[in-house]
Amino acid sequence: MxxxxxxxxxxxxxxxxxxxxxxxxxxxxxxxxxxxxxxxxxxxxxxxxxxxxxxxxxxxxxxxxxxxxxxxxxxxxxxxxxxxxxxxxxxxxxxxxxxxxxxxxxxxxxxxxxxxxxxxxxxxxxxxxxxxxxxxxxxxxxxxxxxxxxxxxxxxxxxxxxxxxxxxxxxxxxxxxxxxxxQLFSGLWSLSSLRLLDLSDNLFEGEIPIGIDSLSVLKAVSFSKNKFVGWLPENIGNCLLLKSVDFGGNYFSGGLPISMRKLGFCRYLDVSGNLLAGDFPDWIGDMRSLEFLDVSSNNFSGQIPVTVGNLQSLKEVNFSNNRFTGNLPESFGDCVNIKVLDVGQNLLSGNMPSWIFKLSLERVSLSGNRYSGSMVIPSWMQSYQILRVLDLSSNALTGEIPSAIGNFSQLQALNISRNSLVGSIPASIGQLNTTLVLDMSYNQLHGSIPVEIGNCSSLTSLVLSRNNLTGPISVSIATLSNLELLDLSFNNFSGSLPKELTNLSHLVTFNVSFNNLEGELPVGGFFNTITPSSVTGNPSLCGSIVNHSCPAVHPKPLVLNPNSSVSNHTPLSQNLRHKRIVLSISSLVAIAAAIFIALGVVIVSILNVKARTSMARSANALTFSGTGDDYSPSNETEANSYGKLVMFSGDVDFESGAHALLNKNCELGRGGFGSVYKTDLRCGRAVAIKKLNTTSLVKSRDDFEREVKRLGKIKHENLVQLEGYYWTPSLQLLINEYISGGSLHKHLHEVEYSGSLLTWRQRFKIIVCTAKGLAHLHRLNLIHYNIKSSNVMIEVSGEAKVGDFGLAKLLPALDRYILSSKVQSALGYMAPEFACQTVKITEKCDVYGFGVLILEVITGKRPVEYMEDDVVVLCDMVREALDEGRVEECIDKKLNGGYSMEEAIPVIKLGLICASQVPSNRPDMEEVIRILELIQCPSESQEELE
The missing domain is CATH 3.80.10.10 (Ribonuclease Inhibitor)
Structure with missing residues (x-):
């Protein structure tokens, strides 16, 4: 061989x-x-x-x-x-x-x-x-x-x-x-024998040339997932033998060509993911052979026509992500063969149509609409034994969850999150033993978790967060051996966590934050790897994960039993002595607490006096046009007792001498930590000098210098370089590299920068650069604390650099409340964990601020905007628009359409994820960078982001 x-x-x-x-x-x-x-x-x-x-x-x-x-x-x-x-x-x-x-x-x-x-x-x-x-x-x-x-x-x-x-x-x-x-050439239409033409999932562009109707025997055509523009082929309906038509995932505009109504043999029609608009045509009912109809992710408006009831062969229909209004026509009930119905993310309203349960549906989605009223599930229906997926999320449904929900014996996914449902979780939920995903979050449910939940043996995801659930966490949850995600956060659960939860070997995501849980955290299993944020907001929990040791177990005071003989117990004198010791310890604790409180009052008073004195000294010492006697320029040397100026490069030769370090006429801006001035070195290079206004909180000189020198060693292309410092007991200055392009805040919001409009590509680049800068800080275990657009500087080249990092390290007396007012001075960027004294501040607070920053860059709006009679929070506004399919309305109008929706929507979603209320739900900055690299359209060269 x-x-x-x-x-x-x-x-x-x-x-x-x-x-x-x-x-x-x-x-x-x-x-x-x-x-x-x-x-x-x-x-x-x-x-x-x-x-x-x-x-x-x-x-x-x-x-x-x-x-x-x-x-x-x-x-x-x-x-x-x-x-x-x-x-x-x-x-x-x-x-x-x-x-x-x-x-x-x-x-x-x-x-x-x-x-x-x-x-x-x-x-x-x-x-x-x-x-x-x-x-x-x-x-x-x-x-x-x-x-x-x-x-x-x-x-x-x-x-x-x-x-x-x-x-x-x-x-x-x-x-x-x-x-x-x-672009396609019209010669293709000379292939008059073609039965199938599939050019999908390529990079074709331009308009479809006229003449496709010459393919008179064509039975299947697919141009999906390209970059075609213009109108759909006007004479496509003259290809009378067509059975499958797919134009999805392009940039077609206009409406459906009327000639399509002649496609009486057509079984498959997909025009999803385009820019089609206007009312959806009534003549759709003439295409009576349709089995699959997908018009999702367009801009269709008006009501869904009643003529869809003529499509009795219809098996799957998708009207999601449009702007349809009104209610679903009851004529849908005539589509007896329909298996999949998706009308999510529209503007549909009225009562939830109960007739949908009378059909033999396998998957139903009414999510992201404006349906109201109760969840009405008739006592008799076709879909009890058939329905696999039911998504009613993000509506305005009220009332209780009907117990009939348990009759869906084949249900694999149930999502009723983000409604206004009340009452308790029905015990019948335990009948859903084939369900994989169960999401009831963001409602007003109360009561305890029914023990019957343990019968849902197939569950891989259980989300009950953001309700008013109470009582202990049911130990029956521990029997859900397939569980991968468990989220019970933001409820009122009490008691201790069942130790049996450690048996959930497949669990990947676990969150019980912001409840009233107490006692020692279980040890072993996935509890050995959970993050502190997954149990935060439970002040009475203890254990190594929350860095809170559990109280030692003290022996209970002896209680004398008058019915027992003295010989069987400790002598009475010993018990009385023990009692006196216990009382003595309690008294000491109370006295110590009183002394501590009084001492705290005195210290605060002294600090206040000191702060006022230091500020006065600072005002006297800082003379914008003075002789400069307070300054002693040197390289690591101190000439007198008044001040010390250090430049890490050794270059301390300022153009007008050291006395001109702060020139009031060159003030660049003011922030929570102080004012910033521009000053020139004699060599012509400019630097930016920040005058700290938190003197009473600054470390000692040695600690201050040690920390500043450490920050000065941090070098990254997307971080503003710290070049030196100036120290006196009453005045501290930080000398940074000067970025001539100004701050991102000025480019987005200030009138004098309106002429330098940031393009979509520039904005994307700024987001990526900021992410890289923050990621580098986090790799050094350094939290920024103060992410906002005024702390992101723009180079003339378009590169972005993050500034003002590490300042909290210089101020050991800062607690989270001072940080809330001083550091997080720009309202809207502050992560919610700042409001909870028991929650540990981590790098995830920077991720939250970065998420808000993303939305600010994309929308051009401030994190919080004050209207005449309302306050608009950017995160809430964008999240609501996304839920309602109006996300395009949020994108900065100054971009004038010059952006890619393929990038814009994922970036917006990334911003919302980063700005999640729950820290554990936020990605880390390394993940953010990888996601941004995936989002960038492949047609854009990588060099544009480098």
Whole structure:
């Protein structure tokens, strides 16, 4: 048997075999061609072991079929053989080949144009390989016999060859899932024999050329997931035999062409993910063969027409993410074959349509609308044994959860979050033993978790957060062995956490924050890896995770039993002495507490006096036009007792002398920590000097200098460099590099910067740069505490740098309340954990501020805006708009459409996730950077973000 050799060996083998054939005319061409083809392949599964060069015929080989008359190879069927290698020239010897099926392998390299020199070739299927390069023009220059060609799911680039028009007998053309680009040429419509045309999932652009209606026998067309613009082909309806039409995932505008109503045989229609607008046409009811209808993620408005009831073959319908109003027409009830109904994220209103449960539905989504009233589930319905997914989230439903919910015995996902449901969780919930996902969060449910929840044995996700649930956390939850996510946060649960929860071996996400839980946290299992934020907001919890040791167990005071003999107990005198000791300790604790409180009052008073005195001294010492006697410029030296100026570079030569460090005419701005001034060095380079106004809280000089020098060593392209400092007991200055482009806040909100409008690409770059700067700080275990647009500086080149980091490290007396007023001076950026004294402040507070910053950059609006009669919180406004499908309204109007929705919406969602109320739900900054890299459209070069 011939041993497999590499491609180079195959090329050497080919002329040798040709020579052998010339000596022996009986040597079969098909055997020769296939043996040489095999020699250039890697066959990891040894699927081609039956291919033997000593055979006279290849007809009995695996994957080979022959014509019974001529005994020549007519079909080569190697689909899914895991072969790799290149498509060599040897296949041209198979002169009787009609079908070449090489799909689902790992062939690489370019397409060999010699394939079409096989005279009778009718089918070429090279789909699902790793072919690259452009499609050669030559491949279609002799394609008169070609009827089917599929190059789908490769890495092909470039244009569709114009020579394709030569394939006049072509019936099926599939170039989907490649990287093909450019505009379509009208010559495609000359392929009048086409039955299938699939160009989906490529990079095609421009408008669809006129003339598609000349494909009179076309039965399936897909242009989805490209960048086509303009209107849908106006005469598409003249292709009367069409059964499948897919234009989804493009930028088509306008409405549905009226000619579509003639497509009486059409079963599949997808126009989702475009910019189609206007009322949805009544004539949709004329397309009576429709089984699948998807118009989601457009801008359709008005009411859903009642004529949809004519579509009695309909199985799946998706009207989600539009602007439909009114209620669902009851005529939907005539669509007796419908299995999937999704009308989520619209403006539908009225009572929840109970008739939907009378259909044989498998999946239902009414989420993100304005439905109100109670959850009415009729006592008799078709869907009890069929319904798999029910999503009623983000509406205005009221009343209690009906006990009939437990009758959905096959339900896999139930989401009724973000409504106004009241009452308790019905015990019938335990009947949902096939349910995987259960979300009842953001309601007003009360009472305890029913023990029957333990019967939901398939649950992988249980979310009951943001309710008014009380009582202990049911130990029955510990029996849910498949649970991966458990969120019980923001309720009123009490008692201790059941130790049995440690048995949940698959649990990945756990959150019981902000309840009234107490006692020692369980040890073992996933509790060894949870973060403090997942249990925060429970002041009475103790354990190493929350850095709060549990109180020691003291012996209970002895109680004398008058009915017992003295001999069986401790002597009375000893008990009385113990009692006196206990009372003495209690008294001491009370006295110590009183002394501590009094001492605290005195200290606060002294600090206040000191602060006022220091501020007065600072005002006297700081003379903007004085002689500068308070300054002693040096490099790590102190000339007198008044002050010390240190520049880490050694350059302390200021243009107007040290006395001009602070020039009131050059003030750049003021913040929570102090004012900032611009000053020039003698060499002409400018620096920015921050005068700290928190003197009474500053560390001692040694600690201050040590911390400043540490900050001065932090260097990163997206962080403002600290270059030096000035110290006196009453005045501290920080000397930073000067960023000439100004702050992000000024670019977004101040009139004088309106001429330098930030483009979408510049805004995206600013977000990425800020994320990289924060990530570097977090890698150094340094929390910024003060993320806001005025602390993000913009270089002339467009690079962003984060400033004012590490200031909290200089001020040890700062607690979170001072931070709330001093550091978090810009309202709206402050993470909610600042309001809770028991919650540990982590890097996640920076992530929250960054999330708000993202929304500020995208919308151009301040984190909090005060209207005449209202206060608008940016996070809430954007979240509501996203829920209602109005997210485009939030994007800064100054961008004037110059942005990519493919990037804008994911970035907005990222901002909202970062600004989550629960710290554990926020990603870390490294994750944020990876997400931003994924969001960036592939058409944008990476250099633009570097």
């Amino acid at each position: 011939l041993v497999l050799v590499n491609t180079a060996a195959a090329l050497l083998l080919f002329p040798l075999l040709v020579f052998v054939q010339s000596l022996d005319p009986a040597f079969n061409d098909d055997v020769l061609g296939l043996i040489v083809f095999k020699a250039g392949l890697t066959d990891p599964q040894s699927r081609l072991t039956s291919w033997n060069e000593e055979d006279d015929s290849a007809c009995n080989w695996v994957g080979v079929k022959c014509d019974p008359t001529s005994n020549r190879v007519s079909e080569l069927l190697l689909d899914g053989f895991s072969l790799s290698g290149h498509l060599g020239r040897s296949l041209i010897r198979l002169q009787s080949l009609k079908v070449l099926q090489l799909s689902r392998n790992n062939f690489s390299g370019t397409i060999n144009p010699i394939l079409t020199q096989i005279p009778y070739l009718e089918t070429i299927d090279l789909s699902q390989n790793s072919l690259s390069g452009s499609i050669p023009e030559e491949i279609f220059q002799q394609c008169g016999s070609l009827k089917e060609i599929s190059l789908a799911k490769n890495n092909l680039t470039g244009l569709i060859p114009q020579s394709l028009t030569s394939c006049t007998n072509l019936k099926r053309l599939n170039f989907s899932s490649n990287l093909l680009s450019g």
